[in-house]
Amino acid sequence: MTDTRSRGVHRMFDMQHVHRDLRRHSVRGAFATLLSQAGLFCVQLAGMAVLARMLTPAEFGVFGKTVAMIGFITVLRSGGLSLATVQSAEINHAQVSTLFWLNLALGLAAAALLAALGPLMAWFYRDARVLWLVVAMAGSIVTDSLAIQHTALMQRQMRFATIGTVTVAARIAGFLVAFASAWLGAGYWALVIQYYGTSVTMLVLMVWNCRWLPGLPRRGVGVRPMVALGANQSGFNILNFANRNMDNILIGRFVSDVALGFYTQAYRLLLLPVGQINAPISAVVLPGLCRLQDQPERFARFYYRALGAITFLGMPVVCFLLADAQDVIEIALGHRWLPVVPMFQALGVAAFFGTFNVAGGWVYSALGQTSRQLRQQLVVTPLTVLGFLVGLPWGALGVAFSFSVTRALLSWPTLAWCYRGTPIRMRQTAITLARPAAASIAAGVVLLALHATRAHWPTYWVVLDALLYGVAYLAAWFLMPGGRANLREQAQIVQELRAGKR
Template structure:
């Protein structure tokens, strides 16, 4: 991508400072994600006791259509902007014009297809929710340029703090709706409030700290726009298809079995994605921009990819084990007996919590290395597999069949992705993937023995507690025993980054 001439170039920080900023930014994203997802989980734990499964099914189906018709995510201007090194009136102005056109173009598209969806028999509530979400995306595009500039410079702290404040406040309207006759719009009220509050925060922050952007003379440049769109559409299309792979199952199941069955499936899927959501928040922001900055340094790039992969698995696997082992007690304890039909779905879908971080890391590497077309191809393969495998399994087994199909499609896609990069990205899979797998198997053995000794009959909270404790304690003990030197080194790297001493091998 061409870099426009500018008297005020976007500074390229030294490697040590870049590594420290990237890791610190990642830690802020992790902290914010843990807070927002953790608070969201607690709030939804209460909402699920107030709302019926069909409410969640309708919102999940609406989210699929919103993702399908939204334009902004399909041109990925943030990734395109990260590929150049200058902030000028031309780059900022072009970015702003393209983002706004994409945002409101999605609104026009959604309103155009709404009558067709109603004619096909989809519930009116699904269509209404989709339209509101697209309007919010259009409003968000008006301030998107400020957020993109911050992220491209690896400054994730301000956005993390703003989102962390907006999250708890956004649930106030949701509970108001849940306790009234507006239950069907409770989840939409939360999503709307969160978006508007975040935009207010970003707008105020931009006025006080990004005035240098406002002082620039914003101008649209067609040549630069073509360059942005060429790279961004390739990256965005891959990201959009990847997003559809996590939502097309909702469309298939909702169309075939209805929104009630989809509600059970959606909640099981979301619970199974707890660890993956946290890790994807990091990979989706920090990893892509970090890999982009390091793409010319092959050795440090491979080290960064390996570390992210190692850390992702050592966070995702124990959480997945804890959910799997305690599912029988966890679901009724947190959400109530009405959600027990989701338990068998959860035990299957939790496997995605381990597969997805590995896939997201490879996807971030493709984009950061300037090869977003690979993400498009691999995501399309996974989407095709999910449709071909998931549809007949859903017809035969309903939501349980779809759960099996989702895991099979994700696993096959991951194998294909690794086969393509096995020569370019030198990663010791035996060490990175094999040892967490052995640690998980060792943990399952410990659990099997303890379960025979302890037996059943404990209160729900006690059963969840000791099973989760075995999952975390057993996994990390086995992980240390299997890789003592590597385990200490990786923990040390994180600690040094927190203390601001930079990357060990910078």
């Protein structure tokens, strides 16, 4: 029994089978992850549609402002230690076991700190409901911290099919308990129950499928450099969370719960498809880049190809959503959510640049340069928050516009800083981004022109709009210089994905 367990533990940390055929593992991982993300997108879209009809915008707003505030503390639960597990060229059972117990200690400390700060958060929002929401959410931090290293180990082994299946199952479980509690009249508490349903299911299934149990923590096993790497990553995560959530805090405090409910749903709906594209590709790309960190030319080729893939898919999705915003909102959320449309469109530029906002993180994480990433975020976050404050006098819509403006202005300088001293070049990145951007915008213009020349079609004809947009998008690729060659490359990627499936 001991020998069998030892062989299993050894296999969990042995990366030779991945190194021998990185391309095959990457392709299979990409196919499995894209397939699972397609399922996750359907689950999340359906879940959002049902909950939007069961709960009011104000109830979403109460939960949204609470989550925005507590997130600064919840990001501490990982300590960036999952990146240390994925990024390290070699790692062993003793090291991961020690990291597991560090994650649990961080989770317990973050939960205690969060509960203690509950009264302060309720005072800030001038809303007693926030206190009990904060206390209730504290326990979920501990649950999440228990699954961090198991997930990281499976990412390291490129077991993306399993990760995807577990994620979809956990999200379904969360929505089901949320539907039941909302139907019974739980109100905004249904969103808390949803979070717990997802978190507990994720923990149980991750531990079961990983089949790894931690040993006792030990000193002198070489985790100090990993902790330093994780500390930089954790600092970046906190600043990045502020970058993405200070708008929610300001709207929740200085505008209204209803306005925040509209804003958060607009943001979620617009960024949902982008996340379903970026997250799976990133899950595959990052381990692959980590394995290539000592091979600059292969690193760069792999990076540009991945960047081209996420923008080829993401940019047209964002442009279509903006061109058909009203019909999309009415179908996804219902008629009473139509006030979301202006905010949805105002956030469009931010979402468009967000299609490749993960690209810098790939480089920092794969090359172990999280200290430079932290320094960058120390500049980006204050500028973004300043933009929110400038837009705040015009309410949630002003904040949405300011977010788009700051994202557009900061995107290029942050990439230039990221690429310094790496094999990635700005010129090649610009070439990679230019074609999908031009094709997406051109197709959006064609669709808007068609809207202007016809009577309004029924809302459910949005499917026909999507088909027309798709035809215009592909036509733009055929017409632009070098477009056909790029389409052939994308087709080759699809063929490789199909081969990976077999």
